[in-house]
Amino acid sequence: MTDMTLSAPARAASRNWTRIALRWLLFTLLGLFALFYLMPLFVMVTTSLKSLEEIRTGSLVAFPREVTFEAWRTAWSGACTGIQCEGLRPYFWNSVILAIPAVAISTILGAINGYVIAQWKFKGANLIFSLMLFGCFIPFQVVLLPMARMLGMMGIAGTIPGLIFVHVIYGIGFTTLFFRNYYVSIPQELVKAAKVDGAGFFRIFWSIFLPLSLPIVVVTVIWQFTQIWNDFLFGVSFSQAGTQPVTVALNNIVNSTTGVKEYNVDMAAAIIAALPTLLVYVVAGKYFIRGLTAGSVKG
């Protein structure tokens, strides 16, 4: 009995110590992973701030001795893509006026599709939903030729509206899936109650479903924006000289060398091209996780 009472605090202490040790081990490991993932970004940022001279002489992972934003300026407005030397700026705006409507239209269509498939069941609704899901898994390459032909027939080949069209079509599968899965967890009695109250299809959508949808709208917007902004294949296939998105321009900058490879400009250009998606994650990342887990956990 006495032995027991003496050893109990000792055992508790040793258990406590083990817990702290394990906690530290965990944090160290996580820290190492974080460093590993941050390494490329570190190299990119430091390289973009160095002069070419310093890059040639210094080490890859060293801090810049002298910080210069010259490479950023060149990347934004002076770097050459092929024969033109206007930097990323015009293509960046191409991407902006391409991504915003494409994201908005595909999100709105996805919301309406999801609302119909989840709450206004009709004959064949499941079949149509399955076909749309199937659309998510069609590889980009498969649709390149038919899509080019179709854009030509519609007279929007090589234009930004043409690219918007392609991204909307390709995005509908995903956006419908997101909204359908979100709306399917909302009780059908809500629609019934609103019907008895006299509301119609769009009134119910607008007054009851959309106000509920913030988390899933955020998820969809992040997803679609990332996809469309980062897309290269459609951009390179369906654009012309003046309508290329930023990803294609970035590729052209990196590949158009005039003797010396300007690593600092390439790095700055790559960061500029990636900034909007980063920004979207930072601003809305909190809602992203919340939206993805909504529905699965019901209070």
Added chain:
Amino acid sequence: MAHILDIRNLYKNYGSTEILKDINVAIEPGDFLVLVGPSGCGKSTLLNCIAGLEPTSGGTIDIGGRDMTEVSPKDRDIAMVFQSYALYPTMSVAKNITFGMKVRGVDQATQEQKLQEVAQQLQIEPLLNRRPGQLSGGQRQRVAMGRALVRDPKLFLFDEPLSNLDAKLRVEMRTEIKKLHQNLNATMVYVTHDQIEAMTLATKIVVLKSGIVQQIGSPAEIYNKPANLFVADFMGSPAMNLIPARTKANGKGTRIEIERAGAAPLVLIDAHAKDLPEDVILGLRPEDIAEAGFRAGEDVQEADCLIDMVEPAGADTYVVSQLGGKHVTARLHAETSAQSGEMLPLAFDLSKVSYFVPESGERLN
């Protein structure tokens, strides 16, 4: 007076499955109609058909003297309270209640006035600015009722509105719905699987099973003269005793024999029953079997029975005896001296007896 709701020959199919078969029900203004039955019997589907939320496959539905079979829900002059309450989650209580009026384009002043009336009636004035998520189950229930009341419809429809509440609140809300019905003199159709709710609320009960109407009648008719074995068994708690028996014509009446294991058959003489088949199921509610000496009347017959079990329930004591191979429950007064394993003289009140055909389950008397 004209029927306020008149359902004739209503059918409802999903594909090749028949959900509702040849439903005929009519009610008068001020009636409280309860649709009751086990889950899957089609009672909620029937209510949705009345509301216009489900298309029908055949037959007609008249509301207020007009054929509404093909009319959309909003034009049927109905209001509905749902099992999950179906409150609009992003709207305040006030907006929930006025949403219907807003959709209909009722002017702001009228909306406000009606909202205040209903809020006062249901005592939910302090809640008007809250969201449904901030309310308790009972409060949500009130708001859902408020949304229905504010429409002042010809017909109120309730789809199991109390099944999500705990037992105590359910009884409270039940009383309130009944009070509401009396104060408004409104016509209501109410779906429930709870036969006690059905008995306490209804002026008229429809018992459904597998989409077929088993019996329509007042609570007393359903309780005292069930149309078949299903209704007899479903309505009432504890359930009606259904005892296999043999009959033989005996002068003007009938001699009834009930087998007992290890004892002579129990013999009762029913002076009024006539022309019964040889094999019947005899139905007698627990309260119609009393301790000998506690029930008088010319149709009361006494017999000694072996008591298997005694279950005191506070106000009453239930005793169980084995008759005709069935556990037969009798409801005795609380201070009974009954002991399990002993013989006790029981009084069977044959004025309340029901007879059923064993095979079809149909009522005989």
